[in-house]
Amino acid sequence: MEKTKRIVKLTVNKEIHEIAINVNRTLLEVLRENLSLTGTKESCGQGACGSCTVLLDGLPVRSCLLLAIEAEGRDITTIEGLSKGEQLHPVQDAFIEHHAIQCGFCSPGMILTATAFLDRNPKPTEDEIRHALSGNICRCTGYAKIIKAVKALADSRR
């Protein structure tokens, strides 16, 4: 096992981390276990649920399906990097305001997916929002308030 360890340089939330990891470690494992960024959640571990979503150069990826070494040289954003100090990101604020969060386990992944989506499509229809968020499973809300939060934020920017 030790032989396969490699030093990787990861840029996470604008911070550079040099860490020695086994090459088979997923980005999810490294974020949670090496960097203590536990806001990124594991729910299925096989890319089905979207709970472990992080942004890679601004695009959502499932960190459970990505090896950490594949993220080298890329710009990684986790939920911890979305707010700026005490200032919440507008998507976080909209999720709180519109009660899009219940148990909160899927929220980090859902918020990051919504953030990347709104960056690409600032004026979406409700149908487009539903499609964009359908890779993220929420078991509590029935999605109604999540869709509402994203729609309200997009509408407020018009």
Added chain:
Amino acid sequence: MNKFSLIGKNMRRVDTTSKATGEAIFSADLILPRMLVGKVLRSPYPHARIRNIDTSRAEKLPGVKAIVTAKDTCGDKWGVFRYTQDQQFLPTDKVRYVGEEVAAVAAIDEDTALEALELIDVEYEMLPAVFSIEESLAPNAPLIHDAYPNNINIHVKIDVGDVEKGFQESFYVREDTFSAPEDSYFQGEPYAVVAHFDHSGNLEIWMPNAGPHLKAKPLSNVLKIPLNKVRVRKIRIGGAFGGRSEISPADTICALLARKSQRPVKIVYTREENSVCTRQAHSMKVKIKTGVDKEGRVISRDITCHMDGGAYSSTGPIAVSVPFLCMEQAYRMDNVRYNGYRIFTNKPIRGMFRTHGRAFACGVDLQLDMIGEHLGINPLEMRLRNARQKGDYTPTKSYVASCGMTETIQKTGEMSKWNEKWGKLPPYHGIGIGCNSVQTGFPMGIRGGSQAFIKFNEEGGITVISGVVDNGQGNDHMLIQIAAEELGLSPNDVQLINADTEVTPSDPGSYSMCETFIGGNAVRLAAQDARKKLFKYAAAALKVDCSVLDAKDRKIFVKDNPNQNISMSKVVRMALSRGEAISGEGSYWPKVDPRREWVENPSGQLSETFSFGTVIVEVEVDPETGQVKVIEAWASQDVGYALMPVVIEGQFEGGLAMGGQGGMLTEFHIWNDGRVLNPTQLEYKVPLAIDMPKINNIIVETIDPSGPYGAKEAGMSIAMSAAQAYCGAICNAIGVYMNDFPLTPDKILKAIEEKKGR
């Protein structure tokens, strides 16, 4: 006009900012110094005798710090009830399902722990196994537990009135059978436990739970340590839906590993383990015979229900009873007989679920539709004619103190334009209705009530201490909202310490929908107690009588002259200077019949009050593919009083998604000889955002006489009635009554084909 400052108003929940930023810590996120990774070795066989377990090879693996087997336990069997003690958390004699815990390892990392599991040699003697109710009940079927003849775990028998006479007097009688396989919770958070023993023998433990005190006492029992040494700590919980009410073998195993290694241990379940080795919902087969008069009113009903309980009792007596009780609460009937059987099989263990018994609930409702069709009465009218009313007694003798069932039916009917749609929709379009009712707590003996404390600091801020747990539904905020309302504070002035068994008093837990009614009432009483003390000092300072005072915006003032006031902090300081600290204590024990027992005596007040809900949905079925598109849904529940309407809407929407969209269209487990073939979200289809229809929420308020501000519970009746509404709408769309749920495209297509062939 709402006379409250906070109650009945929408506001940001206190817990959601931390959840939006990644700050919220769930059990798997905990990191403690020197923490080890725990992994569980599970049975590969559905039924086998354990001949020997040899851990010597695993023990020699570098990095392994502790291994536990049945030898490390006291060997006791555990059960929720005295008469259901049948499960050892590490079995000594045999395994009874694929996935049952056999041994566990704590090691320095996950790879080492997994490698060690492979080095444990278990000698099994295979035994014949049974995988269905029919196989289990067959003569000469292998016995799963020696103490339960014929593999019958529980038999609940209820017989009220004269059922046979009722059928004789009925204008129309029909009998139908309905069935459904197992479904699962799929909480976002897979089960996880962190346990730590200190050298004084104190256990500190974190896990998702629906009642920390419901975890602490069994842990104390099976670990043979005093209850005050078991400290179940508060942690964020990623959903429960009924699946996290009981002690889990993982709790005990993690504690045993922590004790043996004298280091913190964390066990995190995989998704597969969460699906197979926690709890599932029962599969069931239910025969319903109903007799009605000419107007469609139910005169007599006879129900026989068989539930596949899996390998152990779990909450068996409750699970067998609840589908029936929900039905008897929702609908009036004078004569009713119920025979509910929970049968052991060599399959994973079944427990409570947000949608109790879809075959049962949908069967009762669909049969009302069938009867209505025979009599020429539309389904909505059938519900109105049979709806439970305030002041009634249920057949098993629960008084119904408040009831908005009729109003929920009428309002959903009006808003959905039922009368304009029923019988007038285009081909393969349908509309359906479902009604249900749930409890707000059960008789739970000494665990049935909740107690709360409040203490003031000298600035006028407070700390609320309560045993209530939040699984994500918003209980933390509910407690804070109530305390702040009573004391004229803002939620920001309130700190909450809850769901920690060392610090907080006992509480029944969030299962059985009792937290608002029981825990909320306790906090309200504690706040009123503190207010009384505050007002005593304020009255003296303002030279008025206590009775003319009120509190708002951190001030105590004279109701008729708000300018005559004194700040909260000044009052607290006055009290402190005279040697009294301002605090409050409240406890609430619901008025239930303590003699009521699930099997022995299923009669008497079950719950102090009940919620009532109606769902209507409109669907379109594609006759070529059998796919169902849900066009729109209308959900209504009598919640008593809406403490925070937006939170209640969220419960309605989530309940509709799980009970209706998932529960009636896509969710079920697939099996091969006791092995779950679809344990993850890749194959088990839970609803996605793209699947969900527009949901219209209709909150009905009946102001319950005992609930806090009249509140009851916030949405469980919706989950159940949604399944029924989906079912009715699809059957209406295709013109065939289907009796095996969920209604997947293959079954729908087959029904359409069969109808064409007729």
